[in-house]
Each structure stands twice: as C-alpha cells, then as structure tokens.
Amino acid sequence: MKIIKTENETTEHGEFKVQTQSNGIKVRILKKPSASYKAKMEKRAEAEKARQVIEDERLARERLIKERMRDIAIKQLEDEGKI
C-alpha cells in the first residue's frame, strides 16, 4: 500500500490535502477548515462541553457516594473488630 498521488482540494468545508493510495483508498486531511465548518465544530464543542459538565457532575456524585459507602463499611468492620 503506497501513496501514489498527493493533491490539494478545496471544498465548502475548507482546504484538504488528499492522498490517493495504491489500493484506491483516499485519505483526505482537512488542513484549513472554512469559517462555516469551524462554526459548526465550535457549536458541537459547546454542546459537548455542556453535556460533559452534566456528566462530570453525575460522576462526581457517584464517586462521593462510593467513597462514603466505603468509609462507612470500613468503620463498621473496625467496630466489629474484624479489621
């Protein structure tokens, strides 16, 4: 599998470097996104960040619950003289 051709291509999404491999498969690398593509990616990133904040809060709550349960279990075992 070799790269047999490399060329530049510009579309509505931006400037691409396109590598054509010997097996017919092309690798298209978006080097310079267009303004509209950037705006779309930023919007997705914002939505993702908002989703991640909610997810992180949920994970933090679960971690806290598990740590507290662990502490309670350790204390109980210590009180019972088992550890």
Added chain:
Amino acid sequence: MTFYNQNRGYTIDADELDSNWKHIGQGSRLPMAGTAMTTTSGVYNLGSDIYRWKDVHVQNIDMSTDLNAVAITGDSASVVALSNNEGFEHCFNLIAEVTLTATASAIEITGLNGDTDEIYWVMIKLIKATSSGDWFSMYINNDDAANYGYQYLLGENATVTSARKITHTSIYVGGAGNSLGVCGFSESFIYAKTGNERLVLTRMLKSGGGTWVYQNWNFGSIWNNISDTITNLKFSVADIQPNTNIQIWTKR
C-alpha cells in the same frame, strides 16, 4: 540493435559482430530465442529443480502471478510462500494509514466498501493540545445526525462508572488533551456490513502523559442505519496535532 544470424559459411564483419553483442547485452537481461534472438516471455526458466542459482540479490520482485506454494529452507528460518493468498484470506491487512505532519481538523478515509470488508479494525494514536479533554469523534458516511448511541464502562483512578446515551451525533473513538496528558490511544472494531445496525467496540486510554493515565474507557456504540454501504469514515476534533496516527485494517 540488429542481430545477425551466423551460419556456416557466412562471413560476418566487425560491425555486425558488434551489433550482435549489443543486441544481446542491451538494457535489461531479457530471455531471447530464435535466429533473430527475439525476446520471449514465459518460455525459459532461470535455473531448474536440479540446477539452482545460489542466492538471489535484487531490490524488488515484480510477479505477474502469485508466488507458488514452495517451502524455502536454508540456514535461517523457513519461509512458506502461499499461492493465491491461501492461509492469508483470514488475516487483517492494513488498507489505510495516515500520520499527520501538520495540524488538522478532520481526517477522512474514502473509497471503502463495508459490505465487502465486513469488519474494520481502527487504531488511533491521538495527539491533542493541552485543552480540556476533547473527544475524537467518528462519523460514518458523514452522518452527523443523532443516529448513534452508546453504552460505556469507565475506569478513573479507583472509581468505576457506566452510562448510556441513545441519541448521540457521533461515535467516540478516542480522546486526549487533558491538561496533564496530550496522548490518547484506542482501538475500535466496526461491524460494517449492511442488513443490521452497525456496531462498534472501542477501548481507549484517554489522555496520558509521563506516568499518568487519566481514564480508561470501554464503549459499545451503534449506528442505526441498516441499509447504506459504508464508504467513508471521518475522524474529527479541533486541533489534531502532528504525529497523530490512524490505521485502518480489514480482512482482505
């Protein structure tokens, strides 16, 4: 160069003899036959079963047909060459690879045929800038609508958690860019054939640096499209850094 036939009684002069030498010796060493020493193809052997050349020292081998099933043995380890790729039809072969030399925003692999290939094995080494942990998303056939879902299992330090999302807009196939680690490494297996939903298994190390690993994720993801042949896979996140490497392997 002309070849002058030398029969008994024929007087050959120096120019004709010189032409004969040059005809035989010109350019590539090609198999020749007949009174005019015309080039032949597929007629003569180099050596035989009994009389062999010792070693072959070449830069490349270009064969018009498959290598025959012959065991080649010697002082070093045996090498078995198989005709028609026998024994190799169930191996994964690398069909696409890219290593970035400059920053990029997306990498798209086109010219695929998910119905022929059936399974894709995608390996990603992701390098990101030190922004807070961005996900590396994969879009099948450029579908970025809410046609994906996932179930994950996450390990972070001593905490194990899991969750599900049923209306997602991509498949997470990597992640990096935590403030303490810029590297991520992942592998995904994609069941690519039409007829059912497409399923993706992913495991990833998300953000590592030095001796620190941020998170270990296992995803089961799904794309609800059952009829479109997979022809391209797009991988995207802002500011993908140089040395990011993506490999696509399949059963070919």
